[in-house]
Amino acid sequence: MNIKVNVFLSIFLMSTILTYAQKSKIASYYDYQNECLEDKLDGSYIVQGWGKGSTKKEAIDQAKRNVLNDILLNGISKGCKLLPLIIELNAETKYKEYIYSFFNSDYKKFIEIEKSSKTLKKSIKQTTYGVKLKVNRQSLRKKLIQDNILK
Numbered sequence: 001m002n003i004k005v006n007v008f009l010s011i012f013l014m015s016t017i018l019t020y021a022q023k024s025k026i027a028s029y030y031d032y033q034n035e036c037l038e039d040k041l042d043g044s045y046i047v048q049g050w051g052k053g054s055t056k057k058e059a060i061d062q063a064k065r066n067v068l069n070d071i072l073l074n075g076i077s078k079g080c081k082l083l084p085l086i087i088e089l090n091a092e093t094k095y096k097e098y099i100y101s102f103f104n105s106d107y108k109k110f111i112e113i114e115k116s117s118k119t120l121k122k123s124i125k126q127t128t129y130g131v132k133l134k135v136n137r138q139s140l141r142k143k144l145i146q147d148n149i150l151k
Contacts, residue, residue: 032130034070036079043138045082046114047071052128059129060118064111065103067133071140072099085141086149095149110140 032050039045051063070076073092075084086095112134119130144150 032128033078034067034076036076036082037132039080040134044134044136045080047076047133047135048079048130049133050128050130052126054126056120056127056129059127060113060131063129063131064133065107067135068103068107068111068140069099071135071137072144082137085137085144098147098149106143110136110143 034050035048037046037048047067049063049067051059051061051066053059053062067076071082071084072086073084076082084091088094092099114132114134116132121128121130141150
């Protein structure tokens with residue numbers, strides 16, 4: 001009787017450990033959505049951004065780019081709901097060159113990391129980080145007007 005209980009507990013424990021290990025490996029491949037957390041009432045917003053990369057630095061940089069891309073072209077539907085700044089049909093295609101040059105030079109002026117803990121989802125090949133970011137949407141809008149993207 002005692003042997004059966006030990007065998008059962010051993011099997012149960014092993015299956016629980018394997019299930020947990022499998023979930024943590026898969027979690028980094030899930031596509032997380034950016035979420036607007038707070039309107040700072042000064043033209044800036046706090047956004048929970050998600051990025052993937054092979055290192056922590058790469059994943060956080062990708063999270064910044066993902067948030068700005070959403071603010072420019074897609075909008076953010078979770079949380080305080082932000083409409084895209086560029087509301088135009090096929091804007092992604094029309095302004096492709098502008099967006100490429102923006103992400104190669106200027107984008108860091110409009111976004112910064114908020115002091116808070118970062119959420120980590122890790123697998124063997126990639127790391128997914130969730131970070132709270134402060135986005136200066138008003139300054140970004142002014143730049144788009146200055147660059148004749150918005151009127």
